[in-house]
Amino acid sequence: MKKAVHFGAGNIGRGFIGLLLHQAGYEVVFVDVNQELVEELQSRQTYQVQLAMEGAPLTTVEGVTAIDGRDESAVADAIAGADLVTTAVGPHVLPHIAAAIAQGISRRIKGNQCTLNVIACENMIGGSEHLKQHVFRFLDEEDQSRADQLIGFPNAAVDRIVPLQQHEDKLLVTVEPFFEWVVDQSQVIGDLPQIEGVTYVDSIWPYIERKLYTVNTGHAVIAYLGYQKGIATIHESIKDDSILKAVRGALEETGALLEQKHGFDKDTQDKYREKILERFTNPMLADRVTRVGRSPIRKLSPNDRLVGPAMQCVEKGIVPEYLGLAIAAALRFDDREDPEAVSIQQDIQQSGLKQALHKHTNIPEGHPLEAIILRHAASL
Numbered sequence: 001m002k003k004a005v006h007f008g009a010g011n012i013g014r015g016f017i018g019l020l021l022h023q024a025g026y027e028v029v030f031v032d033v034n035q036e037l038v039e040e041l042q043s044r045q046t047y048q049v050q051l052a053m054e055g056a057p058l059t060t061v062e063g064v065t066a067i068d069g070r071d072e073s074a075v076a077d078a079i080a081g082a083d084l085v086t087t088a089v090g091p092h093v094l095p096h097i098a099a100a101i102a103q104g105i106s107r108r109i110k111g112n113q114c115t116l117n118v119i120a121c122e123n124m125i126g127g128s129e130h131l132k133q134h135v136f137r138f139l140d141e142e143d144q145s146r147a148d149q150l151i152g153f154p155n156a157a158v159d160r161i162v163p164l165q166q167h168e169d170k171l172l173v174t175v176e177p178f179f180e181w182v183v184d185q186s187q188v189i190g191d192l193p194q195i196e197g198v199t200y201v202d203s204i205w206p207y208i209e210r211k212l213y214t215v216n217t218g219h220a221v222i223a224y225l226g227y228q229k230g231i232a233t234i235h236e237s238i239k240d241d242s243i244l245k246a247v248r249g250a251l252e253e254t255g256a257l258l259e260q261k262h263g264f265d266k267d268t269q270d271k272y273r274e275k276i277l278e279r280f281t282n283p284m285l286a287d288r289v290t291r292v293g294r295s296p297i298r299k300l301s302p303n304d305r306l307v308g309p310a311m312q313c314v315e316k317g318i319v320p321e322y323l324g325l326a327i328a329a330a331l332r333f334d335d336r337e338d339p340e341a342v343s344i345q346q347d348i349q350q351s352g353l354k355q356a357l358h359k360h361t362n363i364p365e366g367h368p369l370e371a372i373i374l375r376h377a378a379s380l
């Protein structure tokens with residue numbers, strides 16, 4: 001049986017990647033640092049996935065196990081014998097799993113010449129390449145040159161809304177019915193992993209930008225504006241007329257950018273946007289605005305879903321009015337449970353909103369986007 005090592009037994013790990021890998025005939029070994037999750041997976045070796053729709057049956061994922069991520073040697077052993085490695089840990093965690101992956105690669109290339117692909121399934125542009133850079137820091141020159149020939153790090157875009165789980169069964173995971181997993185085949189080394197549900201494309205760039213700047217931009221606009229209005233969930237927030245207007249406005253801005261940049265035709269992009277807005281209305285997900293708005297420092301960073309497209313819009317002559325509104329709302333996101341939100345609020349208190357804006361977004365002083373954001377921030 002083929003073996004896949006998957007880092008992150010959380011929502012996307014169990015509810016999407018683990019499920020598809022299992023259905024493709026892989027034995028899935030999860031790596032996680034959450035001891036409770038690891039022990040449950042080790043003892044039960046099975047879990048269930050539930051679709052967020054009326055009357056949907058449960059799908060059982062069997063033959064899984066887990067390794068504690070702190071046991072680097074055990075993780076490296078698993079990688080040495082794996083056919084595929086995937087991750088869904090969050091972008092900021094990738095540097096922390098790099099040492100174990102490097103150790104596994106090093107053991108593996110000394111023992112065999114089999115190719116391996118490592119796919120980061122994170123909401124970020126160039127996630128697998130980014131992971132590769134971290135992994136290569138732990139390899140000597142000889143291993144680096146062999147790894148370059150044997151180990152692929154194909155970039156990917158993953159899309160499936162998986163909210164925070166609140167079941168008595170700690171492993172049960174509720175997911176939306178829709179999913180999309182796109183992988184850059186030009187970066188795969190060896191045979192393409194055969195996984196039903198994975199779409200291989202020649203260049204991932206347009207797909208990841210379209211996903212991040214539509215699904216995640218739209219999600220962020222709703223989350224930050226919903227939070228400002230004291231609304232708890234995404235599906236309730238999108239019922240508010242002013243929020244619906246703002247998310248449509250922001251997605252028209254990113255849509256115009258994507259059309260100019262990647263040549264997506266307007267009709268296709270309009271249909272894509274409407275499908276996504278419909279996904280956000282699913283009440284059975286009960287997806288909290290605090291989950292979707294989580295980690296605002298990451299979400300306000302220059303290459304992420306708000307500032308990234310807003311800056312590019314300005315360059316292309318598109319006025320990012322609604323993106324600017326969402327950036328202002330993100331700066332006002334003061335969820336005390338979120339360490340990044342707390343840190344931004346401290347910066348605002350100490351140095352003022354304008355300084356905090358520059359620090360977290362890298363938007364230059366005097367840039368047209370600055371004025372749009374400050375105007376909206378003053379009225380929130």
Ligand SMILES: NC(=O)c1ccc[n+]([C@@H]2O[C@H](COP(=O)([O-])OP(=O)(O)OC[C@H]3O[C@@H](n4cnc5c(N)ncnc54)[C@H](O)[C@@H]3O)[C@@H](O)[C@H]2O)c1
Pocket residue numbers: 007008009010011012013031032033034037069088089090091093096097121122123158159160161162163
């Ligand atoms: N939830 C979604 O709707 C969704 C959809 C698409 C993509 N994503 C992306 O998937 C990634 C994971 O998101 P999630 O919602 O599943 O988060 P999550 O918090 O549910 O899962 C992350 C898991 O990673 C584990 N982890 C943390 N540090 C680790 C380490 N050093 N080694 C191994 N495991 C570690 C955590 O314990 C947790 O179980 C993120 O990049 C997210 O943007 C999420």
Ligand SMILES: O=P(O)(O)OC[C@@H](O)[C@@H](O)[C@H](O)[C@H](O)CO
Pocket residue numbers: 123158159160161162215216219220291292293294295
């Ligand atoms: O996971 P994040 O924090 O990057 O973004 C929050 C949500 O927008 C995200 O998890 C979506 O649910 C997901 O990307 C849908 O595919």
